[in-house]
Amino acid sequence: MTQTQRNELLRAVEVARAGVEYSVQTGATCPCCGQSYARVVSTLPWEDNTRLRYHRCRNRDCVLTTMGINIKSVQVDRDK
Ligand SMILES: [Zn+2]
Numbered sequence: 001m002t003q004t005q006r007n008e009l010l011r012a013v014e015v016a017r018a019g020v021e022y023s024v025q026t027g028a029t030c031p032c033c034g035q036s037y038a039r040v041v042s043t044l045p046w047e048d049n050t051r052l053r054y055h056r057c058r059n060r061d062c063v064l065t066t067m068g069i070n071i072k073s074v075q076v077d078r079d080k
Helices: 003-018
Strands: 039-043 050-056 071-076
Touching: 003 071
Parallel strands: none
Antiparallel strands: 039 050, 050 071
16 A cells, blocks of 8 residues: 555545535545445434434445444434
């Protein structure tokens, strides 16, 4: 693994932990491989107009999948 790949991986893991934006159209997009519609593992109740979900990437070759890292997503209710 090159230094650049290492940095990209660390960044993707960081984003997965911090949370990506949840889209009603495409669900959560994996910050590592860019695959959308990540499989939902758990959905939390709405809280202060935001809702958190945890996902697993659908791409079996994705590093986040092989490392067993969940992707957090944040949905914001913009109508309110
Ligand atoms: Zn992925």
